[in-house]
Amino acid sequence: MTMPPQFLTKQGYKKLGDELEHLRTVKRKEIAERLREAAEASLGEFVEDPEFEAAKNEQSFVEGKIRELELLLANAQVITKKRKKTGIVEIGSTVVIKEGRMKPEEYMIVGAAEANPQEGKISHESPLGSALIEKKEGDKIEVSAPSGSFSVKIVEVK
Numbered sequence: 001m002t003m004p005p006q007f008l009t010k011q012g013y014k015k016l017g018d019e020l021e022h023l024r025t026v027k028r029k030e031i032a033e034r035l036r037e038a039a040e041a042s043l044g045e046f047v048e049d050p051e052f053e054a055a056k057n058e059q060s061f062v063e064g065k066i067r068e069l070e071l072l073l074a075n076a077q078v079i080t081k082k083r084k085k086t087g088i089v090e091i092g093s094t095v096v097i098k099e100g101r102m103k104p105e106e107y108m109i110v111g112a113a114e115a116n117p118q119e120g121k122i123s124h125e126s127p128l129g130s131a132l133i134e135k136k137e138g139d140k141i142e143v144s145a146p147s148g149s150f151s152v153k154i155v156e157v158k
Contacts, residue, residue: 005077007091007111007124013078016113020069023062031059072113079110087137087157091124094158095132104155109133128152 008016038052079092089095091109098104107122109132115123122129127145132154135141140153 004075006072006075006113007079008076008114009079009092009108009110012110012114013073013076016069016073016076020066020073023066023069027062031055031062035059077111085157089132089135089154089157091133095154096156096158097132097152098155099150099152 034055035052038049038055042049042052089109091111094106094108096104096106107117107120107128109124109129110121112123112125115121115126115129124130124133128143131141131143131152135154137154137157140151143150143152
């Protein structure tokens with residue numbers, strides 16, 4: 001199964017890589033230990049042992065997360081900063097926008113796997129992110145969001 005490329009910043013790639021390494025080394029060992037302890041405690045009678053079931057479920061979840069991260073990182077396209085300031089919004093751009101009389105807000109356009117609006121990182125696939133892509137400083141754009149449409153002006157593209 002091939003995935004479309006996943007856009008990540010260098011920091012996002014490293015963070016996901018660190019999470020993958022933690023799952024592979026630390027979490028796998030912790031779960032193996034829980035399974036061993038549950039097996040010893042139940043004396044081989046696994047019928048309806050809640051601790052053993054919980055450990056098996058966690059093992060399944062962690063293995064799934066490991067596969068998901070491996071696939072994501074294998075298809076990752078790391079966003080590199082361009083030296084030339086074009087004024088056009090693209091993945092990796094930091095954009096200052098203003099909605100009406102509200103104070104300006106700053107967002108970095110990132111891939112979906114790294115999006116975190118509380119940290120000022122929005123996905124290029126989100127309503128706002130996709131509306132901003134390929135626009136330029138000074139443009140006023142209409143954003144169609146699930147909560148309704150709104151207009152923003154692009155103040156600056158960094």
